[in-house]
Amino acid sequence: MADVLVVADDLTGANAAAAGFARAGFRAVTASAGEHAEVVAEMVSRFDVVVATTESRHLDAHTARERVGRAVRAGWPARLVCNRIDTTLRGNVGATTREIFDRVGELAGSRTVLLCAPAHPAAGRQTIGGIQLLDGRRLEDTEVARDARTPVRTSDVAELLRQQGGLEVAVVAVEDVTGDLDRLAEKIRQHLDGGAEVVVADAMTADHLDRIAAAAVAATVGTDLVWTTSDPGPASVALAKALGLAGETPGAPLLVLSGSATELTRLQLGQLVAERAARPIRAVREHAVPDVDATARLLDEALDHAGADDIVVLATVLDESDLWSPSAEQATQIPTALARAARRALESHPVDGIFTTGGDVTAALLAELGSHGLEVSDEVVPLAVAGSLVGGPWDGLQVVTKGGLVGDARTTIVCLDHLRSQVAAHRRQVTAVESREPH
Incomplete structure (x- = not known):
């Protein structure tokens, strides 16, 4: 069993996600799994983190979901499953998030909730009021809105997930993220009690991501709820650490x-x-x-x-x-x-x-x-x-x-x-x- 299974929609993002986990002390591998998901199964016994790249960013939503589903099945079981999305929300963000939600729920046999914190503070990507910003600008006001293959029409993360994935989304605002940690956990718990399938969280700094992850774990102590993630990588690393996965594997003979x-x-x-x-x-x-x-x-x-x-x-x-x-x-x-x-x-x-x-x-x-x-x-x-x-x-x-x-x-x-x-x-x-x- 791998500690973490990450499914990425392109190789560059997969490499970046794997590097983030490696810096956090995990043994990480990237596996080309577009049409050959079986390579994922070959890796889970050797590494703490397997990052499977499906090369599905520019495919139609149905094919993208199929590739993600195959990768999840091939790498199951894993303690944490993550959907690595683009920092500027290009591609099939909602469709692949939905596939992670459905497949993990099916395989785990428990309620699954996604933590979507798409901020990547080190790269100038922040989320405020549920809006994804690139160097302080809404995505539709940047060049990604004119991307030839996957133009971004909205920077509203929750709306994108609803449109593409039909998911029930709740947003945790920056004032809650930066406030009392116990109150933040209670806010997340309230959203879960209200039926949220995805919790979208604001974040401007790496510390915000750590706080969100810690509160998410605290909010579900004593339950059988299974957390998954949909983000560019930093929030997944934060949640893996909050779940106590970092450094658990001391090595092998x-x-x-x-x-x-x-x-x-x-x-x-x-x-x-x-x-x-x-x-x-x-x-x-x-x-x-x-x-x-x-x-x-x-x-x-x-x-x-x-x-x-x-x-x-x-x-x-x-x-x-x-x-x-x-x-x-x-x-x-x-x-x-x-x-x-x-x-x-x-x-x-x-x-x-x-x-x-x-x-x-x-x-x-x-x-x-x-x-x-x-x-x-x-x-x-x-x-x-x-x-x-x-x-x-x-x-x-x-x-x-x-x-x-x-x-x-x-x-x-x-x-x-x-x-x-x-x-x-x-x-x-x-x-x-x-x-x-x-x-």
Whole structure:
């Protein structure tokens, strides 16, 4: 489950929203999900925030809603679902807001209410009296009113949501936003009791957005109401923090994938278990080749119980008793089976990074994960390199890889320590991915 699922109508807005969540301490990814929403499902186990871009701003309202609905279904469940809209209200703002309202309500089985706070103070966008302003001017008095594809006819946020989405809208005015916080929560509660489906909130500063989010959460304590958002990003970040989602995910374990049977590899893995309390798993063999289903189940179980500081080792050989003499055909099949079992586990379990030993296993893993290759960032020790996957659903995943006859007894430990540092530096970057399905 992702903490936050954001559906954006264009790539630029998706990137901006993801960057805002990354600055707030979330691990964020943008996923191109226009016609291939399944990529969203591939990301939710790896990131705190998945921002799916549907490229629907200039499409007709019906198609835009369909794309948003598919993205929400693919990313469900999520603790918070957000509709990322344009700061100047271009596109299908009301239609996509309605789709978020309907789909989350359907999937959650509870009453859903949208918080719509379209202000983006850092970018000169403010909302006053329910009117969206661009650098202090109504939208219909700016160049966005003459946009060739999606001209903006009104800056009245509530009216736009009613026209395009048929939603029941209530507006929280700036005098309430800037007043007593308890009274602000009571004002929101009154609107909810009156049947509001969307609460549009005025805001001129980032502090106003934080106050609105805190009051929204306070107004629904003890209820099963589900909040969603429709905004350019800052209000969604504020609500995620108010809901206590920021910083909840401490990270994920590291995975070691070993297909090497060398004496040195066995020594290195033994040292890793002794010094770092790594959790070793033997691949389940059937006629010398790992049984993918059985091995994936073992790895699933190990990752289920692994914490952020743990290291899980999946290996074909852990000690001398595991040695055997495979045929040439079996030797070719072993790396693929091992990588396939790992991929199955990774589809439902996050890991912060992968260490591979054995060139054939590394190549098989890249192929299974749909990666085009490895972007090398460093050489940890001679013939052991660090980098990240390029392309595919696991794009950006941190990796260290080495051959089975490289280093000394502690080389694997050195590589895992480097991988930890690499992951820590990477955590606040935003990754972008595309589906493995052909376009």
